[in-house]
Amino acid sequence: MPELPEVEFAARCLRKWIVGRKLLAVEARPSRVLRPCTPRDFAPLAGRRVREVRRHGKVLLVALDGGWGLFAHLGMTGKFVLEEGGPPPHSRARLRVSGAGAVHFNDPRMFGRLVPGRLADLQALEHIRKLGPDALAGGAEPEVLGPRLAATARPVKVALMDQRLVAGLGNIHVTETLWRARIHPLRPSRSLSRGEVRRLSRAIRDSLEHALAEEEGEEITYVEEGGDNPFLVYARAGEPCPRCRTKLVKLDIGGRTTAFCPRCQRL
DNA sequence: ACCCGTGTTCGCTG
């Protein structure tokens, strides 16, 4: 479920699995995940040592020796997994590393991306260049967030989902955040008071860090789909508000479903 | 069988 916490989790896994090792080969199957590249474009990465894995918002950048790198976006269903007795069912690429086994980029729905290239070129990709400040690296601070929200009249739900405004939040965490901050999702961004921006700022960090802690909790326990809904209000329309027991309401904003409490989050 | 969806982009309209 890739929003910032899952991408950060992926970054930590990759650091554990491949940083410091040599990338022997990247075996990619042709798929839209590679767009606009082809499996051949991965050839220059072979034999290079992995220097570091960086994350900005939901974007991953794997830096290799010699100025080469790998851009990765998990999309909706992308995941890096260690190979255990054969490839996972929707492997789009296999990264063979020196020393131990291989890592797969698994992605059933293929909304993800895996692009090789010169690091400088990858950083110049429009998608990366236009990203706002990372939500866990200062982007949620009131002094940063406040002016950015003040510059737009869009509903705060829509603005927070915009990766150019602040990078890392998606539908789940915006929903969680607005409930924690007691702000109605349709509030015009520029109408937020200083105090509300402060609450929002705190709420963003709280929901992201809470999700991250749950994933890190048990070493391999990923918050699995199919398990119980671990969120406070996301996908809980119709259930009672955890704070005041008022029935949570479902709302469609910018094409995404939001749950909110009509009592705690007044317009 | 039907509906929904964690993300992003594109085209159309006002």
Place this chain on the structure above:
DNA sequence: TCAGCGAACACGGG
């Protein structure tokens, strides 16, 4: 230019 909307992408789960 901006803002909003719907569709598209491809597949699994409830």
